[in-house]
Amino acid sequence: MKRFEDRTVIVTGGATGIGFATAKLFAAEGARVVIAGRNAANGAQAVERLKKIGGRPLFVRTDISNEDDVRRMIDAAVAHTGRIDVLVNNAAMFYESDFLNETTERWRAVFDTIVNGSYWCSKYVANAMIASSTHGAIVNVSSINGYRALNQSSHYNAAKGALDQLTRCTALELAMHGIRVNGVAPGFIETELSVVGGVNELETDWFKNYYVGMRKIPQARAGHVDEVAEVIAFLASDAASYIQGTTIPVDGGLSTTF
Ligand SMILES: NC(=O)c1ccc[n+]([C@@H]2O[C@H](COP(=O)([O-])OP(=O)(O)OC[C@H]3O[C@@H](n4cnc5c(N)ncnc54)[C@H](O)[C@@H]3O)[C@@H](O)[C@H]2O)c1
Secondary structure: OOOOOOOEEEEEOOOOHHHHHHHHHHHHOOOEEEEEEOOHHHHHHHHHHHHOOOOOOEEEEOOOOOHHHHHHHHHHHHHHHOOOOEEEEOOOOOOOOOHHHOOHHHHHHHHHHHHHHHHHHHHHHHHHHHHOOOOOEEEEEOOHHHOOOOOOOHHHHHHHHHHHHHHHHHHHHHHHHOOEEEEEEEOOEOOHHHEEOOEEHHHOHHHHHHHHHOOOOOOOOOEOHHHHHHHHHHHHOHHHOOOOOOEEEEOOOHHHOO
8 A cells, every 4th residue: 555545735835846746756656636826827737747646736826825725725625525634834935135225015025925835724724624524734844044044034034933933833732633743854855945045045156156166065065855845744644653853854864063
């Protein structure tokens, strides 16, 4: 029997990058995957690719920074599959900005997506799990930026720090319902998010010289999306049955040093 046979998994932002790698892995392991994302074209393409793997995939157009959208998405997931076993809070946005010139509007947009979006998804999914007596798992995709400061991204660093605390707090309150909550904290992973202001940061001299050449990343390379997806699936699986409220770095050793 496959690890996630007959289980339903929601992946927010699951049409691209780490989210899509995670959706593919869950589908290959027998899960019914529901992708919640903003971009209908990406969603349709992701579902077509998942269908080849199996598991009746569904895309629900959702802006997770909108509470009504989140509610509708979760109702649609329950209607499609009957229950929800796993939620992966993966959707996020990133841009570079100088703190002194940050705008309230953009700061709020980042918090509405990373913090409030994960809060709404977790709350409504946890209630659905409890209503169906499902002992499920929630995995929050954070970042090493949640506990290390990166220049020009206070909004993102602060939001990921809040997400880590949401992981701990929800792990504490939901344990009594048999729901486990954990997180992963990726370092540099090659995805769309590596392209900042039109430049792929992994192709820049500063990345190649400092992070790779000088082994600031001890493994001297960026990570692959599948290396993050594997840890997400592990945390969502029964093999992680006694792990509660922790966030695992997946960063080639980057956050162990300074
Ligand atoms: N790539 C990296 O180096 C890296 C490092 C650390 C953490 N992460 C985290 O990994 C996760 C996935 O990022 P990625 O690198 O795969 O990038 P990505 O841009 O491919 O994935 C983010 C996804 O979230 C979706 N999204 C954004 N805002 C949304 C909203 N309001 N509603 C619904 N969907 C929304 C995007 O459309 C996209 O599909 C994010 O949480 C990110 O912070 C990535």
